[in-house]
Structure formats: C-alpha cells, structure tokens
Amino acid sequence: MMRIIIIGAGVIGTAIARELSRYEIDIVLLEKTADVANGTSKANSGIIHAGYNADFDTLKGKLNVKSNPVFDKLCADLKVPFKRIGSYVVGFNEQDLKELKKKKENGEKNGLDDLEIIGQKQLISQEPNINKKAKYALYAPGAAIISPYELTIAYANNAVINGVQLLLNTEVNDLISDDGQIKGVKTNQGEIKGDFVINAAGLYSDKIARMAEDNFKIKPRKGEYHLFDKEYGDLVNHILFPMPTKKSKGILVLPTVHGNILIGPNANTIDDKDDLSTTSKGLNKVLNGAKRLIPEIPEKGVITSFSGLRAALSSEDFHIDFSENLVGLINIIGIQSPGLSSAPAISDMVVEMFKNYSLRENYELQLKKDFKEKNSKLPHYYEYEDKGKLDDWQKIVEKHEDYGEIICRCEHVSRGEIIDAINAPVPAQTIDAIKRRTRASSGRCQAGFCGPRILQILADQLNIDPLEVSKKGSGSQILRARSKQLILEKIKEDKRAGDQ
Amino acid sequence: MTKHKMVVVGAGPAGLAAALEASKNGIDDIIILERDKYLGGILPQCIHNGFGLEYFGEELTGPEYADRFMRDIDQAGIEVLTETMVLNINQDKLITALNKTKGVLKIKAETIILAMGCRERTRENIQIPGDRPAGILSAGTAQRYTNIEGFIPGKEVMILGSGDIGLIMARRMKLEGADVKAVLEIMPFSSGLVRNKVQCLDDFDIPLKLQHTITRIEGKKRLKRVEISKVDKDFNPIKGTQKWINCDTLLLSVGLIPENELSKAMNLKLHPATGGVYVNENRETELKGVYACGNVLHVHDLVDWVSEEAEIAGRSAAEYLNKNQEKRDLPIKITPNKNLTYTVPQKIEYKFKDKKFIKIYLRVEKPMENVKIVFSHNEKSMLSYDKKIVMPGEMVTVNLPVALIKKNMEEIKLSIVEKVGEKNGRT
Numbered sequence: 052m053m054r055i056i057i058i059g060a061g062v063i064g065t066a067i068a069r070e071l072s073r074y075e076i077d078i079v080l081l082e083k084t085a086d087v088a089n090g091t092s093k094a095n096s097g098i099i100h101a102g103y104n105a106d107f108d109t110l111k112g113k114l115n116v117k118s119n120p121v122f123d124k125l126c127a128d129l130k131v132p133f134k135r136i137g138s139y140v141v142g143f144n145e146q147d148l149k150e151l152k153k154k155k156e157n158g159e160k161n162g163l164d165d166l167e168i169i170g171q172k173q174l175i176s177q178e179p180n181i182n183k184k185a186k187y188a189l190y191a192p193g194a195a196i197i198s199p200y201e202l203t204i205a206y207a208n209n210a211v212i213n214g215v216q217l218l219l220n221t222e223v224n225d226l227i228s229d230d231g232q233i234k235g236v237k238t239n240q241g242e243i244k245g246d247f248v249i250n251a252a253g254l255y256s257d258k259i260a261r262m263a264e265d266n267f268k269i270k271p272r273k274g275e276y277h278l279f280d281k282e283y284g285d286l287v288n289h290i291l292f293p294m295p296t297k298k299s300k301g302i303l304v305l306p307t308v309h310g311n312i313l314i315g316p317n318a319n320t321i322d323d324k325d326d327l328s329t330t331s332k333g334l335n336k337v338l339n340g341a342k343r344l345i346p347e348i349p350e351k352g353v354i355t356s357f358s359g360l361r362a363a364l365s366s367e368d369f370h371i372d373f374s375e376n377l378v379g380l381i382n383i384i385g386i387q388s389p390g391l392s393s394a395p396a397i398s399d400m401v402v403e404m405f406k407n408y409s410l411r412e413n414y415e416l417q418l419k420k421d422f423k424e425k426n427s428k429l430p431h432y433y434e435y436e437d438k439g440k441l442d443d444w445q446k447i448v449e450k451h452e453d454y455g456e457i458i459c460r461c462e463h464v465s466r467g468e469i470i471d472a473i474n475a476p477v478p479a480q481t482i483d484a485i486k487r488r489t490r491a492s493s494g495r496c497q498a499g500f501c502g503p504r505i506l507q508i509l510a511d512q513l514n515i516d517p518l519e520v521s522k523k524g525s526g527s528q529i530l531r532a533r534s535k536q537l538i539l540e541k542i543k544e545d546k547r548a549g550d551q
Numbered sequence: 552m553t554k555h556k557m558v559v560v561g562a563g564p565a566g567l568a569a570a571l572e573a574s575k576n577g578i579d580d581i582i583i584l585e586r587d588k589y590l591g592g593i594l595p596q597c598i599h600n601g602f603g604l605e606y607f608g609e610e611l612t613g614p615e616y617a618d619r620f621m622r623d624i625d626q627a628g629i630e631v632l633t634e635t636m637v638l639n640i641n642q643d644k645l646i647t648a649l650n651k652t653k654g655v656l657k658i659k660a661e662t663i664i665l666a667m668g669c670r671e672r673t674r675e676n677i678q679i680p681g682d683r684p685a686g687i688l689s690a691g692t693a694q695r696y697t698n699i700e701g702f703i704p705g706k707e708v709m710i711l712g713s714g715d716i717g718l719i720m721a722r723r724m725k726l727e728g729a730d731v732k733a734v735l736e737i738m739p740f741s742s743g744l745v746r747n748k749v750q751c752l753d754d755f756d757i758p759l760k761l762q763h764t765i766t767r768i769e770g771k772k773r774l775k776r777v778e779i780s781k782v783d784k785d786f787n788p789i790k791g792t793q794k795w796i797n798c799d800t801l802l803l804s805v806g807l808i809p810e811n812e813l814s815k816a817m818n819l820k821l822h823p824a825t826g827g828v829y830v831n832e833n834r835e836t837e838l839k840g841v842y843a844c845g846n847v848l849h850v851h852d853l854v855d856w857v858s859e860e861a862e863i864a865g866r867s868a869a870e871y872l873n874k875n876q877e878k879r880d881l882p883i884k885i886t887p888n889k890n891l892t893y894t895v896p897q898k899i900e901y902k903f904k905d906k907k908f909i910k911i912y913l914r915v916e917k918p919m920e921n922v923k924i925v926f927s928h929n930e931k932s933m934l935s936y937d938k939k940i941v942m943p944g945e946m947v948t949v950n951l952p953v954a955l956i957k958k959n960m961e962e963i964k965l966s967i968v969e970k971v972g973e974k975n976g977r978t
Binding site: 282325327328329330331333334351353354355356357432436441442444445448449452453455456457460461463465495496497498499500502503507517518521522523524525526527528529530531532533534535536537538539540541 | 586634636638639647649650651652653654655670671673674675676678680681682683684685686688689691692695696697699700701702703704705706726727728729766767768769771772773799800812815
C-alpha cells in the first residue's frame with residue numbers, strides 16, 4: 052500500500068490526515084512536539100472569518116470563502132465547540148465608512164450576499180459596551196468563533212480512529228529521495244519510508260521545503276493576547292474588528308466559545324520561531340487597542356496573556372503546490388490568517404492534488420468502507436451545567452464515580468474527563484495537553500488548585516514517576532526532586548569535600 | 552433533595568470552628584461540605600509552627616491546630632462530606648454539589664455558612680511579561696507539593712512577594728537544600744508578619760529586596776532566569792536597574808483573593824477592599840440566614856482570628872435558627888476613614904443583649920508608628936486606642952464597647968491618626 056507522510060500536526064496537517072484517511076492508504080502523521088495543535092494552531096484568535104477581507108484573486112480569499120459554510124457540519128461531526136455569532140468591523144468616521152463600503156463590495160465579489168452596513172444606533176443596540184464614538188459597522192453574519200486547538204485535536208482524533216498513525220515527539224531532520232523522487236524522511240526517531248510527503252510544518256514549513264531545495268522564507272509575525280475571566284463574558288456579543296491595516300486585521304475584541312473574552316493581537320515581525328514571549332509593550336498595546344472598541348475593558352479581569360506566531364510569507368498569501376525539485380512532495384507554506392478558516396478547503400485541495408498525482412502514478416485510490424465520519428462525544432460537566440442537565444450528569448456519575456470528583460474548581464472539570472483525555476485516540480500526556488482538551492487549569496486560579504492533582508492523575512494513568520510529568524513535553528518537568536533528596540545530596544557532597 | 556438546618560461550605564479552620572460553635576449552641580442538624588480529601592483546609596500543609604498562640608495560648612503547627620478542631624467535630628458528631636464540591640448556591644439557599652458516591656446533591660439549607668477560604672493571586676493577575684515555561688507556581692502550590700506530596704519544585708528559587716506564604720516557603724525551600732536567591736517585594740515594606748520576616752529570612756540569610764519586582768521571565772521549557780528591576784514610588788520599574796538572575800523556579804506570593812464565586816452566584820455584592828461580601832456584626836451577609844467567615848470574608852494573617860470570627864458566625868447562625876435575635880431600629884454603618892482600607896463588620900444591625908463589646912477587625916493603608924485608633928460619631932471622638940506600630944501586613948482588632956452605642960446613631964467612623972501633637976507636648 053502507498054504510504055503518505057504528513058509533517059506537522061497543526062490544524063492543516065491534521066485536517067489533511069483526516070480527509071486522506073477516507074481512502075485505503077497508509078498515513079503517518081509526524082509531530083515534533085509532545086502534542087498536536089502545539090504551534091500556531093493553539094494560539095490565535097479562534098475565528099472563522101466570513102470572507103470579505105481577502106481579495107478573491109488570492110488563494111487565501113478563495114479558500115476562506117469556500118471553507119466558511121462547511122464548519123457547521125464539520126464541528127457537529129467532530130464535536131467541536133463552534134458558534135456562528137457574526138462580526139462587526141467598526142468605523143468611526145466618513146473615511147472609515149468609505150473603507151467599509153469597499154470591504155462590503157469585496158465581500159460581495161467573493162460571493163457573500165448577507166453583508167450589511169449598519170449605523171450607530173443599531174450597533175449600540177447590538178453591542179451596548181461599544182465606544183460611543185463608533186458610527187458605522189460592517190456586519191457579517193457568517194463570521195464564527197471556534198476553539199482552534201479543539202478543532203485540531205478533533206481532526207487528529209478522527210484521523211487516528213480512521214487508521215492514521217500519529218507519531219509525537221518526532222522531528223524531521225531531512226528528506227530521503229532517490230533520483231528526484233521522495234522516498235521518506237529522516238527523523239530524530241529514525242528513518243520513515245514513504246511514497247508521498249506533505250509538508251504542513253507551519254512556522255517551519257520553509258525549513259522542510261529547503262530540504263528539497265525549494266526556497267521559501269517564513270517571517271514569523273507575533274501577536275499577543277489577553278484572555279479575561281468568564282465573569283466578563285457578556286462584555287461583547289459579536290466579534291469586533293477595528294478598521295484593518297494592510298498587514299493585520301487589527302486588535303479585536305471577541306467572546307470565546309467557552310464564554311471568556313479575548314482581546315488581541317498586535318503584530319510584530321520577529322526572527323525567532325520559538326519566541327512565544329509576551330512583552331509589556333505589546334500587552335499594553337493590545338489593551339489600549341481594545342479600549343478603542345470597548346472603553347470599559349476590565350483590566351483586572353485578565354486571567355492569562357499569551358502570544359502566537361503567524362507563519363507569514365512575504366507574498367502575504369498561502370502557497371500550496373508541488374515541490375519544484377522533488378516528485379511526491381507538496382509544500383503548504385504561509386498559512387497565516389485566515390488559515391484556520393480555510394483549513395477544510397486547504398485539505399480538500401491537497402486531497403485533490405494527491406488524487407491527481409496517484410492517477411498519474413497509476414495508483415488506484417479506494418474509499419474506505421468503514422470510514423467513521425463522526426467523533427464520539429466525551430462528556431464535559433460544564434456543558435451539562437450550562438444546559439441545566441444535572442440529572443443527566445447524575446447518570447454519568449452512576450456509571451463511573453470518577454465523573455463525580457471535581458478536580459478543577461474554576462472550570463468544573465471532573466477526574467473522569469481528565470482520564471478520558473489521557474486515554475483518547477490522541478492521548479493527552481502533558482499538563483497543557485489536558486488543559487486544551489478539558490479546560491482544567493485554564494481558569495482564574497491557573498492551576499493553583501488543580502495542578503498537583505492533575506500531575507498525580509497523569510503519573511498514575513501513564514504509569515510514570517511524578518518527576519517525569521511535564522507542562523509541555525521533555526525539558527518542562529514540573530518537579531525537580533523528591534523531598535529530602537537535595538539536602539541528602541548536599542550532605543554527601545560536603546562529606547566528600549571533607550574527606551578529600 | 553435533602554434538607555439541613557445548617558450547611559457549612561468548606562472544612563478549613565473557618566468552617567470547622569463555625570460548625571462547632573453552632574453545635575455547642577444547640578444546633579443538631581449540621582453538614583459540612585469539603586472539596587478536599589481531608590479536613591483542615593490549608594492547615595495540613597502548613598507544617599511550620601506559630602499557630603494557636605492567640606486562640607489556644609500555646610504554639611502549634613498547622614496540622615496540630617487543625618487536629619484539635621477535627622477531634623471536636625468528630626466528638627460532636629457533625630456530619631462531614633469530603634471530596635464534595637459545591638458548584639452552585641441560589642438565593643433560596645438551595646445548594647448543588649457533586650461527589651463520587653452520591654453524584655449530584657441538592658441540599659436545601661435553613662442557614663448557610665460560607666467558609667470557602669481564598670486562592671492565591673497568579674502571575675497573570677500581576678501581568679509579568681515573558682515566556683511561559685514550567686517552574687512558575689504560587690507559593691501555596693509549592694507548599695502543597697513539598698509538604699503533602701513529597702516533591703521539591705525547584706533547586707534555584709526566586710520568590711516574588713513577601714506575603715507570609717512566600718516567607719515561609721523561602722525557609723522551607725532552604726531547609727530542603729534549595730538555593731533561595733532572594734525574596735522581592737514591590738512595596739517599601741514587607742507585607743508579611745514581622746516574626747516571619749525575622750524567622751524565615753533573617754535567620755537564614757535570605758535577602759529581602761524591597762521596592763523590587765520581576766519585569767521579565769525567560770525560559771522556553773523550564774524557567775532559566777528572571778529580570779528584576781527596582782521600582783519607583785508608583786511601582787514603575789526604574790530604567791537601568793534591571794538585573795538578570797538565574798533560577799529554575801519562581802514562587803509567587805503576591806496576595807490572596809477571597810474565593811467568592813458561590814457568593815456571586817447568590818447575587819451577593821463584594822466589597823472592593825476586602826474582596827469578600829458585606830456583613831454585619833454577626834457576620835451575616837445581605838441574605839438573611841447566610842453567613843460568611845474566615846478568608847472568604849477578608850484575608851486574615853493569623854488562623855486564630857479566623858477561628859474567632861467563625862465562632863461569631865456559628866453562634867449567630869444558631870441564634871437565627873433558635874429565633875433568638877432582634878433587630879435594632881436603625882442599622883449603624885461602620886465606616887473606615889483616614890488611613891484605613893477596611894473594617895469588618897461594615898455595619899451593626901442587631902440588639903446587643905448580653906454582649907459587652909463589638910470587635911472590629913481593620914487593616915491600615917501603610918505602616919505607622921505611635922498612632923491613635925479613633926472611633927467617632929458626628930465628627931466627635933467616642934473612644935480611642937493607642938498603638939505603637941501598625942502595618943498593612945498585620946490585622947488590627949479593636950473593641951467597641953456597646954455602652955457607647957446610642958439608639959439614634961447611624962454611622963460610626965474609624966480612623967488612625969498619628970500622635971504628632973502629643974509627641975511635641977502641645978496638647
């Protein structure tokens with residue numbers, strides 16, 4: 052059987068893995084970190100854009116518009132939190148109004164027929180906390196919010212259920228080729244043979260491409276964010292954009308699918324692809340930017356601040372094409388915003404490209420008969436609580452008592468949910484991985500209470516020493532020693548020094 | 552649904568003392584709901600001494616202090632449900648909780664004692680920029696790892712904040728063989744108890760750097776180093792004073808926040824200075840029959856005061872159940888005035904009966920020496936107490952004799968003034 056190697060388990064890599072797993076082929080998905088969704092896919096605005104922004108003659112414009120309507124069914128199948136709440140681009144003066152009209156026209160060219168420009172009165176009635184100087188807004192009912200890492204994890208789970216082999220902590224160091232034809236990859240875990248390679252390595256997709264002498268240069272663009280306590284969840288009801296600039300859609304204010312408020316991002320081009328640090332300058336800029344839309348931003352309500360990197364090419368468009376130098380390699384590069392919004396269309400496009408390739412190679416692709424379209428729904432207490440269905444939760448506890456023990460007090464996450472995450476098709480093996488799947492430790496106390504408890508559950512379930520449990524993979528262990536270990540070592544050392 | 556005369560939320564020192572006191576006052580249908588496996592709240596992980604000097608007149612460790620109450624709870628036959636998380640309380644005193652054996656519990660209470668304690672402020676609350684590596688944790692979480700779980704979170708330790716837990720953990724980590732590099736405090740004075748500063752830092756040669764804070768965190772996987780800066784009087788970092796210090800662990804002791812999510816669910820308003828609900832002298836909240844005490848009401852620095860306050864709540868709840876209370880015609884507001892951040896209680900609502908004093912807990916804004924604490928009504932001084940030293944890290948308690956409270960009073964103001972005039976012999 053033909054084997055496909057996909058490099059990178061972000062939203063693009065996992066989406067492609069899932070869509071290809073519909074066919075009778077052998078698929079290996081490689082991820083260099085300890086979890087899927089660990090790069091750009093975990094730290095972005097979490098928006099499915101309506102599609103009025105990018106020009107239709109760009110690839111990203113086409114793919115965004117194509118993808119947007121797909122999400123309702125996709126998220127229902129994969130059990131991903133998703134809400135089509137609509138967005139406003141907010142204008143303050145006549146010049147802005149002109150720009151909004153241009154955006155609307157562009158959107159209509161892209162095929163959107165539900166865009167609307169509204170006035171101050173209507174805007175305030177929809178968003179009572181908006182800056183009272185705001186005069187106009189472009190309303191796009193099709194814009195939606197999603198949890199970007201949960202979408203990625205769900206794609207990955209579905210891919211694994213459908214036979215994809217996911218290898219975590221596996222970093223590609225080189226490509227193997229023979230006479231211009233790809234033959235596999237060299238990784239830190241050894242060589243993996245393959246007939247077709249898909250480079251979906253996000254920020255590092257240029258590095259992988261260069262292994263095939265395809266020359267690209269990703270310029271990471273950092274965006275910083277603040278996340279607010281759920282207490283302020285009703286501050287805004289829609290996604291609020293300021294007037295965009297050429298490089299960025301500006302600093303937005305939006306609710307998240309879990310009921311928090313998110314503000315950000317700023318946009319700074321940097322060199323270091325691992326630099327996820329926040330800066331006081333950047334965070335202030337985000338706060339001040341958000342205040343232009345919502346003057347009463349509750350500064351004290353910040354529960355976490357983080358940054359994410361967009362994998363931008365200087366063309367500012369996506370690049371999705373076969374390698375110029377190696378047969379059997381597709382490069383997917385420059386997937387910045389609206390990359391998340393375009394993921395379904397990108398995966399469809401790549402599947403089509405692969406189909407054409409296999410036709411040329413005289414390889415007949417067969418659809419799997421037993422492909423599982425849907426993920427099973429794991430129970431989350433907070434969902435039952437929100438819907439007032441505690442009687443149903445009672446039945447779940449009666450089936451297994453672990454669902455009756457709350458481990459995360461802020462987000463109300465039970466032991467059972469954490470164990471489910473550890474034992475899922477894509478296993479959660481770190482504290483951060485648990486957070487992304489269950490929300491445990493993502494609340495206002497930021498693991499103060501549940502940290503030690505989650506650590507113990509991970510150690511028990513994975514059957515490892517608590518000293519090995521990490522925040523985000525090797526090198527980020529939480530604990531350093533057993534009690535008395537340091538002092539005993541010191542005594543021994545002193546004794547040795549004394550003996551000499 | 553089950554019904555109880557009294558439900559106590561939380562089995563820390565406040566919950567235990569309140570339940571015991573209610574039991575002593577004849578209430579026989581009490582249930583305590585506790586989310587942890589064991590009773591005592593934070594006390595079991597506080598293995599240092601210094602507890603009980605005020606309440607028991609002897610020095611105990613945290614576990615010993617808790618043990619005394621646990622035995623009494625046991626003897627009094629008070630029902631306790633551990634590993635039971637209260638998830639919601641509504642205004643009709645209907646409690647929703649969850650545990651392993653019974654699942655979703657619905658409990659209708661006649662009285663509720665809120666004793667949920669507090670949580671620690673986080674890195675995010677004070678917004679230190681930089682990387683987000685492993686190795687940054689609150690001092691209390693580090694204390695739990697060290698004293699309960701048996702693990703040391705780090706070898707080279709920096710501590711931000713000179714709150715009591717930070718000071719205690721500085722010594723604890725040092726005793727475990729870690730290199731404790733310094734304790735930083737943004738204020739010009741330590742925010743913990745004086746005795747903790749002496750016994751935990753001075754005695755172990757751990758430097759306390761006042762007017763310093765952390766301005767950047769570095770380390771992709773595990774913490775590598777922190778940048779510290781001196782701050783000016785408005786707490787802004789002073790340019791040019793930055794210094795990098797290598798460490799693998801940063802413990803945060805930057806304040807405690809009363810854990811009032813359940814109070815908010817009941818629509819109780821929070822006091823901006825205490826972070827707790829508003830209460831009268833009985834520690835009764837704005838909802839009749841609902842009481843709050845301990846660190847959920849305001850953060851105490853000594854557990855002894857928590858026990859004492861919880862007894863007021865427990866006793867008052869018993870009086871409420873026994874219908875043995877009578878309201879004053881007019882409530883009296885207690886208002887913190889000059890140099891004070893807050894008082895507890897915020898008002899007096901009931902007739903005194905056999906009470907001789909109303910005890911007022913208060914906190915000062917800044918350290919002061921040779922001061923007078925003055926009670927006044929209509930700008931006229933009613934009574935004053937002399938104090939040699941007051942500081943924000945140490946709660947002050949003063950008694951207001953009920954004999955001084957007149958029927959028509961509507962507001963009593965409290966302030967702290969320096970005895971400057973007296974020192975100069977001008978009065």
